[in-house]
Amino acid sequence: MKGLILLQWKPNRTIHLSLHDQIYNWISARIQQGEWTIGTKLPSQRKLSEMLEVNRSTVIQVLDELKANGIVESKLGGGTYVSNNSWNRLLNHEQPNWHKHIHASIHEPNFHTIQLINEHEQDPSMIRLGTGELSPDLLPTALLEHSLQTISLHARDIGYSEPKGSKKLRVALSEYLQKRGIHASPESILIVSGALQALQLISLGILEQRSNVFQEPPSYLNSIHPFQSAGMRVISVSIEQQLKKTLKALKGKKQSLFYTVPTLNNPTGRILSIEERRALLEICTSLHIPIIEDDVYHELAFEDAPPSLKSMDQSGQVLYIGSVSKTLSPGLRIGWVVAPEPVINRLADIKMQTDYGSSAFSQQIVTHWLTSSLYESHVGRLRQQLQKRAAFVETILTKDFGQIAAWEKPKGGFYIWLRFNEPIVHKALFQQLIKQKVLINPGYIYDPKDFHHIRLSYAYATLEELKEGLHILVKAINGVLDKN
Amino acid sequence: MKGLILLQWKPNRTIHLSLHDQIYNWISARIQQGEWTIGTKLPSQRKLSEMLEVNRSTVIQVLDELKANGIVESKLGGGTYVSNNSWNRLLNHEQPNWHKHIHASIHEPNFHTIQLINEHEQDPSMIRLGTGELSPDLLPTALLEHSLQTISLHARDIGYSEPKGSKKLRVALSEYLQKRGIHASPESILIVSGALQALQLISLGILEQRSNVFQEPPSYLNSIHPFQSAGMRVISVSIEQQLKKTLKALKGKKQSLFYTVPTLNNPTGRILSIEERRALLEICTSLHIPIIEDDVYHELAFEDAPPSLKSMDQSGQVLYIGSVSKTLSPGLRIGWVVAPEPVINRLADIKMQTDYGSSAFSQQIVTHWLTSSLYESHVGRLRQQLQKRAAFVETILTKDFGQIAAWEKPKGGFYIWLRFNEPIVHKALFQQLIKQKVLINPGYIYDPKDFHHIRLSYAYATLEELKEGLHILVKAINGVLDKN
Structure with a gap:
């Protein structure tokens, strides 16, 4: 649980x-x-006093009074909690023990480090x-904003969508992908609410429980849970050596998938060569x-x-x-x-059961951008x-990090996978930096054994902030x- | 599987x-x-000839040639299928058996009748x-469309959203709900992609597997699967008699929830009285x-x-x-x-793992409508x-259906829960009507034992179509x- 963040209310001084x-x-x-x-x-007291914009002493007095009245209680190890007894004190009502409900439920919570980042x-x-x-x-x-003004809505486009998503958008995507060598008819395309939802639907729709999902370490998949929460085994394999033998042994008789980001891998930024692609596909x-x-x-x-x-894939x-x-x-x-049509039909069926499709407004905006020259x-x-x-960022790295770290020149995307010579990227460093108002993505969220790397993004912060x-x-x- | 619907391509006659x-x-x-x-x-041959806008005889000739070449095959019981052998014939490649993947996977498909409706x-x-x-x-x-032109976008609003959704929208909802007697701070509100996603998140986030989900029959829940697919037991109980005793016996030691649509129930249109609400809550x-x-x-x-x-709920x-x-x-x-904050935090965490939030554009539009007088x-x-x-619709019913069916005067919403005196609403009737180009929602999708009802909607078809x-x-x- 994240605790109670984002309080809005402040006392009124007037x-x-x-x-x-x-x-x-x-x-x-x-x-x-x-x-x-x-x-x-x-x-915490400090946080409450910041949020409510009052002196810490005021907060302490209020908490003391709440404690004296049995509404909140302190616990060993620190922190103030709503007490078991609070109800009797306040209202004499019974309330459900939500924490018990949450802890017993199915879905895994995000890793603590990722929750802290969020x-x-x-x-x-x-x-x-x-x-x-x-x-x-x-x-x-x-x-x-300008494009919003030029979009004309039709009533049929803002009702519930077709299971696979807006036909206009799928036709536009079919043409857009064609330019990149991917032949996909509109019927073999499913519109989803972002790539993460695609992974979620795949894990629910075409894998039996305890299937294998292979990935290369370090992997973005370790920082998210769509497969793990659905009961899949996520297994890291290096694609460099004896891949076929390794996969064959690990696969056994289980259904398996191989997850890969061949172009500008997250977090490493790597691009697989054409030979590596051919070998992996074969x-x-x-x-x-399936991949x-x-x-x-x-x-x-x-x-x-x-x-x-996909453009090299002859067999679905x-x-x-x-x-x-x-x-x-x-x-x-x-x-x-984009997938074989029976797979798309299946994923579309599950998507309809999950959220009845993606925003028609968003789909219309993307269609407009793809079919005009705006997107390209x-x-x-x-x-x-x-x-x-x-x-x-490279200039700064060369000047200040040259003695303690190594990296490859980025070939695109957002990231530099910065490797420190010493294994020093521990949670303590992550937390120390938060205190100094700097937020990093430590390597261990992509590979639990990795304390050498951070994923540096040059895409988000301003240049001054990066510096x-x-x-x-x-x-x-x-x-x-x-x-x- | 739905089969191959929505073909786009047509042969070019020029x-x-x-x-x-x-x-x-x-x-x-x-x-x-x-x-x-x-x-x-x-x-089918008929469908292909319609879709491709060619004579049926052309379709039959093509299918015969594909069969002769071993690319497709007929099966007993009818239908033409891509043959096991098609690959060898076409390309000598191996392809995954997607149907095997799909049948072994976790999520339940929609009921066949619902797939046909979709x-x-x-x-x-x-x-x-x-x-x-x-x-x-x-x-x-x-x-x-007009409101799209008046919306001004800010870069911070169109990035990834906060875990609970747009703060502006949550503040607007907090005020909107306040007018209806629901006191919810923006922190205890989660924005979701429609009510169905809310059910999905609840089933994943606060219930252990094999929990009980109680509902009144007939129920909308029988036509969708968020709880069933997550492994919950969905149990129908009538709220009219001995509810407490029944629930207590059925609940046993399991975690349980009670699902209800107290205002304008789907499919029955019923509104629970204030006394029924108080009793259910108590x-x-x-x-x-929890409810x-x-x-x-x-x-x-x-x-x-x-x-x-919710407005009567003193205990979360x-x-x-x-x-x-x-x-x-x-x-x-x-x-x-709207729920206690620990529940909302938990659901927000899962939502972030599912789709990273709902469309920022949709959220902005809804905020605009709620905060102006447009929505109300x-x-x-x-x-x-x-x-x-x-x-x-009632006028037509009174005139033509008075001898064979009964219904209550609708109190709002979309539906009349039309009860035929005889149990004649079987799948055969549903399918016969499809042939006559009329699509109904038979009662059995809301209660598998119910062959008396259809859910008649006066909200969708035009008046002429309704007639x-x-x-x-x-x-x-x-x-x-x-x-x-």
């Missing part, structure tokens, strides 16, 4: 009631109205060195292991990347995933899957801007190295 | 190649490119007497059975409905679900959950229009009754 009483009443009301249930951890990303004073997202400066906000085909090709960074290669696996072996989240706007929540000219400009940002954040980072690292 | 050869090549290419995999059922809804010549959706005429398309509270209150039809009551369970017992799909536009895909004045007009449509469709319906029913 009314008669004292700050103390206002805060006491407000906390009681949260508990009484069932928003903060038994066992809920209250924000949480601290809400703090505008954080310098975000790891965020896999376009900076607000790089989003075509004005052009998107091995998986001969072993009957999930996650190709969301494809358009962001600084020079032409080799053709996608590859499930191909694309998205506009990395290129146009993540807020649109539009991605797509925007992506061209974006690549140039990302390349400039990459060069800016300052890297400065704080190198000082923190040198501090740890000095201690060792 | 080029040199014969229709026969074009169609042969096109089908071969679908198979060769892996879109139609081994075991895929081809559309499929035939794509046919514009169908009269849709059951569709639970606003008619295109009732959607505020022009106002929505019983569930005393048995520690899911699905309140998506609330705004469509022709006269004020009693207060929601009720998970409240709302949506704009039934009032503004299903294409927006925007709904919300539109809903006011909509209620009047629905009331007129209900009266129109014609009901005419065809009554003739079909009388035909069945005459035979019995």
Whole structure:
């Protein structure tokens, strides 16, 4: 659980009631109205005083009074919690023990480090060195706003959508993918709410429980849970050596899939060569292991990347995933899957049972961008801007990190997979940096045994922030190295 | 599987190649490119000739040639399938057996009748007497288009959203719900992609496997699968008699939830009285059975409905679900959950793992409608229009159905739960009506033992279609009754 973040309310200094009483009443009301249930951890004294913009002493007095009245309680190890008894004290009602419900339920929570990242990303004073997202400066906000004015709505387009998504968008995508050598009829395309949903649908729709999902380490898949939560075994295999033998032995008689990001891998930024692609496709085909090709960074290669696996796929072996989240706007929540038609029909059926389709408005906007020249000219400009940002960060790395770390020149996308010579990227470093208002994506969220790397993103923070954040980072690292 | 619907391609009559050869090549290419995999059922001869706009004899010749070449095969019981052998014939490649993958996987497919409904809804010549959706005429398309022009985008609003959804929208909802007596801070609201996703998240996030989900029969829950697919036991209980005793016995030691649509129930249209609401809330509270209150039809009551369970909930017992799909536009895909904050935090965490949030554009549109007078004045007009449509249908029912069926005067929403005196609503009737281009929602999709009812919707079809469709319906029913 994330605890109680993002409080809105503040006491009103212009009314008669004292700050103390206002805060006491407000906390009681949260508990009484069932928003903060038994066992809920209250924000820390420091945090409450910041949020409510009152002195810490006021907060302490209120908490003491709540404790004296049996409404909250302190626990060993720190923290103030809504007490078991709070109800009797406040209202004499019974309330469900939600924490018990949550702990027994099916879906795995996000890793704690990832929850912390999600949480601290809400703090505008954080310098975000790891965020896999376009900076607000790089989003075509004005052009998107303008395009909203030119879109004409038809009533039939804003009802529930067809199971596979807007036909106009699927026709547009069929033509767009054709230019990249992927032959996909509109019937073999499913519109989804981003690439992550595609993985979720695949895990629910075409795999039996305890299937194998192979991936190369380090992998984006380790930082998300669609397969794990559905009961799949996620297994890391290196694609460099004896892949066929390894896969054959690991597969046994189980259904299996191979997940790969062949172009601009997340987190490493690597691009598989044409030979590596051919070999991977051939091995998986001969072993009957379908491939999930996650190709969301494809358009962001600084020079032409080799053709996608899907364009080389003659046998319906590859499930191909694309998205506009990395290129146009993540807020649109539009991605797509290309796969054999029976697979698409199946995934569409599950999508209809999950959310009845993706936003018709978002689909209409993406259709407009793909069918005009807007999308391609925007992506061209974006690549140039990302390349400039990459060069800016590389200059700083060369100057300040040359003695302690190594990296490859980025070939596109958002990331530099920065490797420190010493294994120093532990959770303690991550948390120390948060205190210094710098947020990193440590390597261990992509490979639990990796304490050498961080995924550095040059896409999100401003240039000044990148400069300052890297400065704080190198000082923190040198501090740890000095201690060792 | 739905089979291969929605073909786009048609042979080109202006080029040199014969229709026969074009169609042969096109089908071969679908198979060769892996879109139609081994075991895929081809559309019927009749359907192919309709879709491709060629004579049936041409289709038969092409299929015969494909069969002779071992690419497709006929099966006992009818139908033409991509043959096991097709690959060797076409390409000498191996392809995955997708059907095996799909059949072994986790998620349940939709019921066959519901798949047929989804499929035939794509046919514009169908009269849709059951569709639970606003008619295109009732959607505020022009106002929505106009509002797109007045929305100003900010870069921060179109990136990935906060885990709980747009803060502006949650603040607007907090105020909107306050008017209906529901006190919910923005932190205890989660934005979801429609009410169905809310159910999906609840089933994954706060229930252990094999928990009980209680519902009143007949129930919308029987027509969708979010709980069943997550391994929950869905149990029908009548709320009329000895509810407490029944629930207590059925619950045993299992975690349980009670799902209810207290205002304008789907499919029955029933509104629980204030006494029934109080009793239900009290019983569930005393048995520690949280309630899911699905309140998506609330705004469509022709006269004020009693207060929601959530507004009477003093102990965080009720998970409240709302949506704009039934009032503004299903294409927006925007709904919300109101619940105790730990529950909302948990559901937000899972939502982030599922699809990284709902469309920022849709959220912005809904915020604009809620914070201006647009939403409330539109809903006011909509209620009047629905009331007129209900009266129109009632007049026809009184005239033509009075001898064979009974119903209650609708109190709002979309539906009349039409009860035939005889148990004649079987799948055969459903399928016969499809042939006559009339699509109904038979009662058995809401209660497998119910062959008396259909869910009649006065919200979707035009008035002429309603008239014609009901005419065809009554003739079909009388035909069945005459035979019995």
